[in-house]
Amino acid sequence: SRYSIVVLDRIIMATRRAQHASSWYSGSKKQLDDELQNYLDSAELSHSPARAIIAPHAGYSYCGPCGAYAYKQVNPENVKRVFILGPSHHVFLPNCALSSAATYQTPLYDLRIDQEVYQELLSTKHFDLMDLKTDEDEHSIEMHLPYTAKVMESRKDHFTVVPVLVGSLKQDGEKLYGKIFSKYLMDPANLFVISSDFCHWGKRYYITSTSLFSFSLFHR
Secondary structure (H helix, E strand, C coil), rough: CCCCCCCCCCCCCCCCCCCCCCCHHHHHHHHHHHHHHHHHCCCCCCCCCCCEEEEECCCCEEEEHHHHHHHHHCCCCCCCEEEEEEEEEEEECCEEEECCEEECCCCCCCCECCCHHHHHHHHCEEEEEEEEHHHCCCCCHHHHHHHHHHHHHCCCCCCHHHHHHCCCCCCCHHHHHHHHHHHHHHCCCCCEEEEEECCCCCCCCCECCHHHHHHHHCCC
């Protein structure tokens, strides 16, 4: 359903497929690797080493170069875990949810989900488990997996990922999850990737120069 999430009671040791490969980004390992390397080579190193980054989740033909500026700041040497927080686009979710899979597939190599951290988060009773279809339909986390794999390739077998689907949180919920994640953010071995929209501009989104001008006049 577009407006509900199937809640599971256990993690199924499955692999989440790279559902958006060959459409939102290249499904070819070599082509994808070359593209990401070119994007990173063109980006400026300015705030490294970053402990947290914000990067877009649009198709790479739109936001690949922009995302590279965030991922360029990542120094993989001391990173043991990569938390990836992405907003839910297809299901209504009043809280946060974790993947029911154990592995995330990318054209570069597969990423292992940190089951120890997952169990810690589940023990708080504030996280649901999403079913595999919900997980594979969502792009906000997946679009960060190839970039994560690329910048962490020197530590390919020595890091894990912690994907989290974020719902429509109210202020109390934001404070709650902020407190939960704060201890992980304090650990220098953890990198946080915050998945953001690239641009919702144009007639498709009802935002144009005219509408912005009208909005400005309204607030005056």
